[in-house]
Amino acid sequence: MDKFTTLTGIAAPLPLINVDTDMIIPKQFLKTIKRSGLGVNLFDEMRYNDDGSENENFVLNKDAYREAEILIGGDNFGCGSSREHAPWAIKDFGIRCVIAPSFADIFYNNCFKNGILPIALPQEQVDLLMTEAEKGANARITVDLEGQTITTSEGETMSFEVDAFKKHCLLNGLDDIGLTMENVSSIDRFESDAAQSRPWV
Template identity: 75%
Template sequence: MEKFTKLTGVAAPMPLINVDTDMIIPKQFLKTIKRSGLGANLFDEMRFDADGNEIPDFVLNQPAYRNAEILVAGDNFGCGSSREHAPWALLDFGIRCVISTSFADIFYNNCFKNGILPIVLPQEDVDKLMDDASRGANAKITVDLENQVINGPDGGEIAFEVDAFRKHCLLNGLDDIGLTMEKEASIDTFEAEMEAKTPWLKAV
């Protein structure tokens, strides 16, 4: 998993509330178990019409936000079903951070496991960042995970909270497999001890 330390990028404003996981990545794209390729269908029913043409008014279709790496979203983002494809699609598109007043629990947890930083802030702070994001590609936002602050394009600073363990995982690029591999030496020792104690269990 790619480390998340400090991110400076374009923030796309999406003030819609209750954006569920089916809106993020519709069910017809869930057949794959690959994490790559889903970005093309992120927000598919909002980005494209029935003929597959881009809907110009949708924020990520606008020139200023095509390369957005931060999403400033409305309340209760990621609600609905528990599909892990939702953070996969966001990440594949290039979104590394989502900021909202609240997230659905499963989506929130899945973000951390896939290298995306979800940040919960009070409404007034989200409103400020939404306003910053609406100014387009020249108004970049910096998210500093180490110091737990967001810096706006005008130099304003907003502090945010994050669980210490999840912060550690993101800073070091550790997903569930990576966390397990941190214990590789202990696992090898345990396996050697078990093999010595129960040699009859050794695979032929």
């Protein structure tokens, strides 16, 4: 998993509440178990017209936000079914950080396991960042995970909370497998001892 330390990038404003996982990645795209290739279908039903052409009014189709790495969303982001494809699609598009007033628990935890930093902030701070994001590519927001700060293009800084264990995993690029591999020497030693003490197993 990619490490997350400091990110400076364009933030895309998506001022919608209750953005559920079916909106993020519709059910017809859940046939794959690959984490790559889903970015093109991120927000598919809002992003494309019925004929497959781009909806020019959708934020990620606007030139200023095609390279967005941060998404500013509304309350209860990621609600709905517990599909891990949702953070897969977000990450594959290129977004590494989602900021919103609140998140659905399963989506929130899935983000950390897939190299995405979800940040919950008070509504007034999200509103400020939403306004900042509406400036387009001229406004770049910096997210510092180590220092737990967000800095706007105007130099205004705000702090955020993050679980210490989840922070450790993101800073070091550790998913569940990576965490297990940190203890590989202990696992090997246990297996060796078990084989000698219980050869019949």
